[in-house]
Amino acid sequence: MTTPAKILLVDDELDILEFLSYNLKKEGYEVHTATNGTEAIEVAKKVIPNLVILDVMMPDMDGIETCRQIRALPGLKDMMVAFLTARNEDYSQIAGFEVGADDYINKPIKPRVLSSRIKALLRRGSNTEVAEENEDLGGIKIDRERFVILKDGKEISLPKKEFELIELLASKPGKVFTRDIILDKVWGGDVVVGDRTIDVHVRKLREKLGDNYIKTVKGIGYKFEF
Amino acid sequence: MTTPAKILLVDDELDILEFLSYNLKKEGYEVHTATNGTEAIEVAKKVIPNLVILDVMMPDMDGIETCRQIRALPGLKDMMVAFLTARNEDYSQIAGFEVGADDYINKPIKPRVLSSRIKALLRRGSNTEVAEENEDLGGIKIDRERFVILKDGKEISLPKKEFELIELLASKPGKVFTRDIILDKVWGGDVVVGDRTIDVHVRKLREKLGDNYIKTVKGIGYKFEF
């Protein structure tokens, strides 16, 4: 770590703002905050953040519009942008990607998830050179931005759950994810679903991606390998 | 599997304490309890729990403050902390995370939910440790994360029991593990299996790893050597 990354948080709900702010500071980031679009633009001009986290739903000026305006500022074209959205807001419905969102983060926010997402974002952001090439995982690329998998250049679009599942598994190729962990991360710790639900989703993924990527580790769980 | 995780429960309501305690013990955890902050700190000093579950609302000293004090104790910085909160007590969440809460559990508590949350927490806690490079044991490496053995760079995947067995033996190379101990650690103290079960598993391991690693000590047990 050289100089801490600067993050601008924008949300009209003070609770959330504080909560996120605290957690990010703990991770060593330099955190700035704003409670509305106008204020956000002011702050952005001054601090030139590496990453802006914007609530989509805000009074006055919504996150999308705010984003558009911030991006128009000099020197801020290359900054990373993440939107906060309520759970279950279908990604495709959101106009955010049109203004160049780099990630979506669902509320309610789990600190651990947040932290890793942000790290990933900042890493991506610092790759100023290449227009952000997604990692190639044995002929497969995960395009979070478009919510699509690329297999040998061919697009395969996945439903949400399947996407989240492959995303998790591929996040650390080779690592075995226990059923517990998968349930926890993809379905959420307190949702109780049947034992075979994961299997079925794995099945559907294998149908679409081919049988060579997701391996079962009997008695333990699954892992992504190539 | 190895040694049971230690959990410290703190709540002023005896009903809840008993209820949780019962459920957690059933899951195989070592459970300690306290009914107030001061007592909690005493117990924490002694047992050095892996996880503390704290009621936020308590007379005398509330959960947050208790947590702060416990964390200040030597050797307890890295422990996991979960707070029990009444439904929708949003405000306390913020304060809680400031003292390093790792999770919130809402009352009323459903045992099933509790169980999975706790598993996740303890897992997270142990993951927090150092990224622990795998030791090379005479051409063999045990990769717990991927759940495979690496022999001369080549991956050998093992079934659960075989993996646990080699893991145990290799945990202290050279040391002889008696059949009793092996049964206890791998199969669990209360499971009754036949005399030859261990032999068969050793056999299978030797088939896969070669005959040069596991040595028999007649009349005593087995040891891992290289």
Place this chain on the structure above:
DNA sequence: ATTATAATTAACAAAGTATTACCGGGGAGT
């Protein structure tokens, strides 16, 4: 040689996973 302990093998039981079919809810399009 005799006895006790261990290794091997094959057959069986149990656990775990894959597959298929199906159902209900919610959104998209009409």
Place this chain on the structure above:
DNA sequence: ACTCCCCGGTAATACTTTGTTAATTATAAT
């Protein structure tokens, strides 16, 4: 508002792998 269709999930069943047992053979120690 009414379909229709897709997604996410369940249930039942078939299938595979793993774990255990028991019977048999081999080995070492006295």
